[in-house]
Amino acid sequence: MNEKKKALVVTTVASTIDQFCMNDISILLDNYDVQVAANFTTGNNTSKERINEFKNELINKNIVINEVQFDRNPLSKSNLIAYKKLKSLIQQNKFDLIHCHTPIAAMLTRLAAIELRKKGIKVIYTAHGFHFHNGAPLINWLLYYPVEKWLARYTDTLITINKEDYERAKRKFNARKVEYIPGVGIDxxxxxxxxxxxxxxxxxxxxxxxxxxxxxxxxxxxxxxxxxxxxxxxxxxxxxxxxxxxxxxxxxxxxxxxxxxxxxxxxxxxxxxxxxxxxxxxxxxxxxxxxxxxxxxxxxxxxxxxxxxxxxxxxxxxxxxxxxxxxxxxxxxxxxxxxxxxxxxxxxxxxxxxxxxxxxxxxxxxxxxxxxxxxxxxxxxxxxx
CATH class of the missing domain: 3.40.50.2000 (Glycogen Phosphorylase B;)
Known part of the structure; x- marks a missing residue:
């Protein structure tokens, strides 16, 4: 009997998984053992009660929870600690697929997986809206655009959810594939x-x-x-x-x-x-x-x-x-x-x-x-x- 493949879903905060990633996870569960990594403690935009409920829902689906203290502030020192923990997690588990979301988590994930991608691990990044776009402040272009452009080379599939981001990513970024989907889906x-x-x-x-x-x-x-x-x-x-x-x-x-x-x-x-x-x-x-x-x-x-x-x-x-x-x-x-x-x-x-x-x-x-x-x-x- 073949051993089931492993997948990791990474977001900066757990509420993002709850609100935007469960459709993806439901598909992954058909063929993968799934783990998640996110900050379940701080930065979430839902209640503590909901986060605790969500944890139990994940456990009931046999999804392994990894608490990683990402910080939404890109300059926070805690992100260095989060990076080291994430890299160790990826190396120890030998995942076949990593699907990351949100700018901070996606940046640290793709950096942590650089060497393992050479061994066949696949990395997907869903951009839920680039911080740089038509009419965005100049500081957003100076901070986020160069980082996303550089990290695209370490991305097997870059998923965009609006047409402006899709066209820009196709023209300017060097991801192996760039895909467009119309959002995360409305039930x-x-x-x-x-x-x-x-x-x-x-x-x-x-x-x-x-x-x-x-x-x-x-x-x-x-x-x-x-x-x-x-x-x-x-x-x-x-x-x-x-x-x-x-x-x-x-x-x-x-x-x-x-x-x-x-x-x-x-x-x-x-x-x-x-x-x-x-x-x-x-x-x-x-x-x-x-x-x-x-x-x-x-x-x-x-x-x-x-x-x-x-x-x-x-x-x-x-x-x-x-x-x-x-x-x-x-x-x-x-x-x-x-x-x-x-x-x-x-x-x-x-x-x-x-x-x-x-x-x-x-x-x-x-x-x-x-x-x-x-x-x-x-x-x-x-x-x-």
């Missing part, structure tokens, strides 16, 4: 099965039944740019418009204080990490996604699948699905007036919201999970040839 069947009593859900969240609910989902950090929406709603001076944000992060107090300073603290709800995002989407009226950078944006795609019109920024992977006047509206990330104008117009136009909702349910189908899993499965199979 439309699962989303469609969720039924919700809209009034009851709003009551549970403390929201008025007749309020106009604007929703955002994402970590409370500078990149997600929730501030622009708070300022946009404040300009409207309409007490019937509420802003609900699902997510946790370092800007929680800042956003709460900003809402108070602008006099709309009673209209802004910071709900923290939630497990009922689909129910909240189906109880809302509009989804706003104002990020400065997004590899694609699974939160927006899930909102679209729930029949919500979207107002988004005009950057990076978001433009793969966000079309001005069709799926919703598009604004520059810093344009408060633009977000304010379009929130107001959709508040006043139920017919337009309904039309965009139907458009979005169709648009999102190309990001459905079955097609994505087929592509990933074929990429894994191609490494054996």
């Amino acid at each position: 439309l069947e699962k989303i469609n099965l969720v039924k919700v009593d809209k009034d009851l859900k709003r009551s549970e969240l403390g929201l008025p039944k007749d309020a106009f609910i604007v929703l955002s989902v994402g970590e409370l950090n500078k990149n997600k740019n929730h501030e622009v929406v708070i300022r946009a709603i404040a300009k409207l001076n309409n007490p019937d418009i509420y802003y609900v944000i699902c997510g946790k992060g370092q800007l929680s107090k800042y956003l709460a204080n900003l809402s108070k300073e602008l006099g709309i603290e009673n209209q802004v709800y910071l709900l923290g990490f939630r497990k009922d995002i689909t129910e909240i989407c189906k109880s809302s009226d509009l989804f706003v996604f104002p990020s400065y950078r997004e590899g694609l944006g699974i939160a927006a795609l899930e909102a679209m699948s729930c029949g919500l019109p979207i107002i988004t920024s005009n950057v990076h992977g978001i433009v793969d699905y966000s079309t001005d006047g069709k799926t919703g509206y598009i604004c520059k990330p810093t344009d408060v007036d633009c977000f304010s104008k379009h929130i107001k117009s959709l508040y006043n136009d139920l017919d337009k919201r309904s039309e965009m909702a139907l458009n979005n349910i169709e648009v999102v189908k190309i990001f459905e999970i079955k097609g994505v899993k087929n592509i990933i499965s074929n990429i894994y199979k191609s490494l054996d040839t």
Whole structure:
């Protein structure tokens, strides 16, 4: 009987595996013994309770957990310790395949695997959105672009999840293969099965039944740019418009204080990490996604699948699905007036919201999970040839 092959999945923090990598792992489990390596202790954008639940889920699938203290700060000394531990892990286990995600983990993984690649180990890197892109700050290009370009030579397959990154990687990077997949996959069947009593859900969240609910989902950090929406709603001076944000992060107090300073603290709800995002989407009226950078944006795609019109920024992977006047509206990330104008117009136009909702349910189908899993499965199979 042949011994089962070994695969390692590496991310900087464990919540990335939970939110974005389990489809890949489900495919790998058919042919590999799977291990994961990530920081399960700090830096995660979900709750400690969820991380503990996730650990148990991995153990129940016979997936070996390796705690590696990666730090999202590329200059942190702890990443040197993490590199040494990761290199030792790779050498001791003699993996056949390593699939890495997120910039820090992917950088350290590819460095640690340089010598073993000469012995046949395959290394895949999924870039969930390069930090350098059209309109990105110059510092991002100076810091991240040279590193990614250099490390591409130590990558057997570089997977990109938006068209801008794919075209740039094909032209500029020297990975053995560059592939495009439409994100990590949206489970439309699962989303469609969720039924919700809209009034009851709003009551549970403390929201008025007749309020106009604007929703955002994402970590409370500078990149997600929730501030622009708070300022946009404040300009409207309409007490019937509420802003609900699902997510946790370092800007929680800042956003709460900003809402108070602008006099709309009673209209802004910071709900923290939630497990009922689909129910909240189906109880809302509009989804706003104002990020400065997004590899694609699974939160927006899930909102679209729930029949919500979207107002988004005009950057990076978001433009793969966000079309001005069709799926919703598009604004520059810093344009408060633009977000304010379009929130107001959709508040006043139920017919337009309904039309965009139907458009979005169709648009999102190309990001459905079955097609994505087929592509990933074929990429894994191609490494054996």
